[in-house]
Amino acid sequence: MRTKKVLATAALIATGALLTGCSGGPTGDDGEVTITYGVWAGTQTxxxxxxAAAFEEExxxxxxxxxxxxxxxYWSTLQTGAQGGTAPDAFWMLxxxxxxxxxxxxxxxxxxxxESEGVDLANYPQxxxxxxxxxxxxxYGLPKDFDTNGVWFNKELFDAAGVDYPSPDWTWDDFRETARALTTDDVWGIAAPIDPQGGYYNTIYQAGGQVISDDGTxxxxxxxxxxxxIKFWTDLQADGSSPxxxxxxxxxAVTMFEQGKxxxxxxxxxxxxxxxxxEEFRPKVDVAPLPTGPAxxxxxxxxxxxxxFAGTDHPEEVTKFLLFASGERAAQIQAETxxxxxxxxxxxxGWIDAMPEFENLQVFIDAVDYAVPLPVQGNAAQWQGLQTEYLTPAWNGETSAEEAAEQYAAAIDEVLAADR
Amino acid sequence: MSTQTREPVRSAKRRRTGVSNRTDWWALVMIAPATIGLAVLYLWPFASTFLTSFMNVPAFGPGQFTGLDNYARLLTDGDFWRALRNSGLYTGLVLLGIPIAIVLAALIQQVSRGRAIYRVLFFLPVVTLPVAVGMVWRFILNGDFGLFNWALSLFGIPGQYWVADDRFTIYAFAAVGIWMTLGINLIILGAGLQSIPMDLYEASSLDGAGRIRQFFSITLPLLSPTIFFVMILSVISALQMFDLVFVMLGSINNTAIDGSKTIVYLFYEAGFVQFRQGDAAAIAMVLLIIIMAATAVQFRLQKKWVVYE
Known part of the structure; x- marks a missing residue:
């Protein structure tokens, strides 16, 4: 009898700890309206x-x-918050x-x-x-910012290895050669992790490929x-040019780069x-455009x-804030800081001017001319989450890029099919 | 664990009158907050998880019942079995911390001065934030720049990528897990030690028993109920381990993560990353059954080795 009671209690406590776990946010109500704005990046806070201050003033x-x-x-908190009706009134979305x-x-x-406020969508990158x-x-929302990619490089390490800085029209071969030339006993030429947005998605499109078909199926x-x-990256690994x-x-990877590794x-x-x-790292940093691929x-x-958030108590105020936060004044504030x-x-x-010692930030804006939207079809969080499982063997040289890509494609297809 | 003896003895007559009795009525009122709290915080989530485990639930909005689909998918999923193996291995390794705690508790008991200082030192990890603990150990165990590999190199032992190679990650978690729970186990076992009557030791030493003999013939048997208690708690918390995986392998590109997931990490991933709440609920229910079974087995086995005075 006693055994059973203890058992039941233990089991209940065990699961209870798992299953509970959401909390509410306060909403101030003293004549004024307070709306919350959920963000994740520390440097941007x-x-x-x-x-927020500029909006309050207006x-x-x-x-x-x-x-x-x-x-x-961020995402698990947002999800539980939305389910429990306590998500921030406005928040960042990916x-x-x-x-x-x-x-x-x-x-x-x-x-x-x-429409009624006359927001011109042409002001945002298509x-x-x-x-x-x-x-x-x-x-549902307006773009707050955008990002493109570049090749950040450490000038000091280039100088030490006697390698020329990348030229703006460099090719894949130049890239691979540069990475190899920079690699010494203590330093690697490049960091080649399995990174979709900043890495292999770019080279897939540079080679004329695509991650998901146009119809998303x-x-x-x-x-x-x-x-x-993909081979662009596995080759760099095979060369020993990357950790x-x-x-x-x-x-x-970013820590390795900042540490000069x-x-x-x-x-x-x-x-x-x-x-x-x-500040110590700043004078060593420069950036080049991505190399040009075969295609x-x-x-x-x-x-x-x-x-x-649809469940907000103050939809009007929130809408007003959303338009402001993606508007010109807010954009200027983001740029200036x-x-x-x-x-x-x-x-x-304004963004380029805010960091005068970085001379080549223009490469990120020039890249808009040949930008490709991030592939996000279907349950993207799920199929993207499978990448390490399927691509790691190729990066480690245990299987060929073809084989890994084939298996990963099959897994993505399964996720896409389940979603429909 | 003597709840039964404290239960009020009720006569047959009182039981029949039931709640109408003044004292009983007040008792119900007094325990109401706790009962309501339990119902809201445990029973309700439990019931809704139980139901969800038989449903296909989108991220938001109502789900539909799909019978045993979630369970069937789970049991044929290689990730689940790997997670089960990882959690099982971790639990087994963490149990090795109990003998360490017993020996340390016995040693601290021998210390005549400054016993509290040792207890505080060993207890510090317990009151430290698991996230902070995980971060610090992640640096210590770093393959290239970590303190641990540096220390090994002094003895000519080649270092490993303890938190980036899935052959070693579970062992790394276990080492940290043992270190983190050592303090609380020491306190509980220490209390158990203090309840052993000194005259048993005096009597046995008159009979010529040495320290070692005393430890195995007096200390261990009389401490066994406490050891049992510590074991039950350790197994439950080890089977629920999540924080160390999350913090120590947390970086987005850690390739060791696929081979290092525990059951609760799988639960987190299904429910909070991939929006598969039905599957997450099924994992939670299976874990509940595993924990109940593990606890039941221990209660069954305790009859063989736990000595009650």
């Missing part, structure tokens, strides 16, 4: 607070409270995450406000707008062209402020959108 009676969540728990939220009716439809288009004619990551784009995946698991790091414009704020230039672009490349047309120069 000051800019977000400045935007709109007396509405307070905006910026709520920062660290990246690792293209690979928006689908379930939009389909589940969790996002505020701001189409009418966009590729980023497309990423958030759910095909239902509704607008099948994976095309196993086409000969796409495999060529192994294990080493990059232990110490993230790797000379080149292909990734997004969003690192600029972090590198710039690192030409391509650069994966994405961006954050400001969206509102160097926080991130603002999405609003014509404000990007």
């Amino acid at each position: 000051p800019a977000m607070e400045a935007i 709109n007396p009676g509405i307070n905006v409270e910026v709520q920062e969540q660290p990246w690792p728990q 293209a690979q995450q928006i689908r379930p939220y939009a389909a589940g009716g969790q996002l505020l439809d701001i189409t009418d406000a966009v 590729a980023v707008l497309d990423l958030y288009d759910q095909g239902d004619g509704a607008i 099948t994976a095309t990551i196993d086409s000969p062209e796409a495999v060529e784009g 192994t995946l294990q080493q990059l698991s232990d110490t993230e 790797v000379a080149m790091y292909m990734s997004g414009s969003f690192w600029a402020l972090q590198f710039y704020n690192n 030409g230039q391509a650069n994966i672009t994405s961006g954050i959108a400001n969206v509102g 160097g926080a991130v490349l603002p999405a609003f047309e014509g404000t990007q120069q």
Whole structure:
């Protein structure tokens, strides 16, 4: 008898701890309206607070409270918050995450406000707008920023190895050669992790391939062209020009780059402020455009959108804030603080001017001309999550890129099929 | 564990009158907050998880019943069995921490001065945030720049990628898990030790028993109920381990993650990353059954080795 009781209690406590776990956010109500704004990136928080302050100034009676969540728990917190009705009133959204939220009716439809306020969508990069288009004619959010990729490099390590800085028209072969020439006993030429947005997606398109078919129904990551784009990275690993995946698991690529362990790091414009704020590192950093592939230039672009929570108590105020936070004034604030490349047309120069010692930031803006939207079809969070499982053997040289891509494509197809 | 003796003895007559009795009525009122709390915080989530485990639930909105589909998919999923193996291995390894805790508790008991200092030192990891602990150990165990590999190199032992190679990750978790729970086990076992009557030791030493003999013939048997208690708690918390995987392998590109997931990590991933809540609920239910079974087995086995005075 006693045994059973203890058992039952133990089991209950055991699961109870698992199953509970959401908390509510306060909403101030003393005549004024307070709306919350959920964000994740620490370096951008000051800019977000400045935007909130500028909005409050223009709109007396509405307070905006910026709520920062660290990246690792941002999405799980948002999901539980949305289910429990306590999500922030306005928050940052990513293209690979928006689908379930939009389909589940969790996002505020701001189409009418966009029209009545005369917001000109031409002010935003088309590729980023497309990423958030759910095909239902509704607008759930406007782009806040966008990013393209470049090759960040450490000038000091180039000088030490006697290697010329990358020329703007460099090719895949030049890239591989440069990485090899920079590699010494203590330093690797490049960090080659399994990185979709900042890495192999770019080279897949540069080789003329595609990750998912245009109609979004099948994976095309196993086409000969796409495999060529994957081989770009597995070759770098095979050359020994990069730390192994294990080493990059232990110490993230960006950390290796900042510590001067790797000379080149292909990734997004969003690192600029972090590198710039690192005063010791700042003078060593420069950036080059992505190399040109067999089929030409391509650069994966994405961006954050400001969206509102459908369950908010103050839809009007939230809509007003969303338009402001993606508007010109907010874009200028983001640019001036160097926080991130603002999405609003014509404000990007401010971002470049904010970091005068980085002379080549223009490469990120030039890349818009050949930008490709990040592939986010179907349950993107799920099929993207499978990449390490399927691609690791190719990166480690245990299987060929063809074989790994074939198996990964089959797994993606399964996810895409289950979603329909 | 003597709840039964404390239960009030009720006569047959009182039982019949039931709640109408004044004292009983007040008792119900007094326990109401706890009962309601239990119902809201445990029973309700439990019931809804149970139901969800038989449903296909989209990220938001109502789900539909799909019978045993989630369970069938789970049992044929290689990831699930790998996670089960990982959690099982971790639990087994963490149990090795109990003998360590017993020996340390006995040694601290021998210390005549400053016993509290040792207890505090060993207890510090218990009150430290698991996230902080995980971060620090991740640096210590780093393959290229970690303190641990540096220490090994002093003895000519080649280092490994302890938290980036799935052959070693579970062992790394276990080492940290043992270190983290050592303090609380020491406190519980220490209390158990203090309840052993000193005269048993005096009597046995008159009979010529040495320290070692005393440890095995007096200390261990009389401590066995406490050891049993510690075991039950350790197994339950080890089977639920999630935080160390999340923190120590947390970086987005850690390729060791696929081979290092525990059951609760799988639950987290299904429910909170991939929006598969039905599958997540099924994992939670299976874990509940495993924990109940593991606890039942231990209760069955305790009859063979636990000595009650």
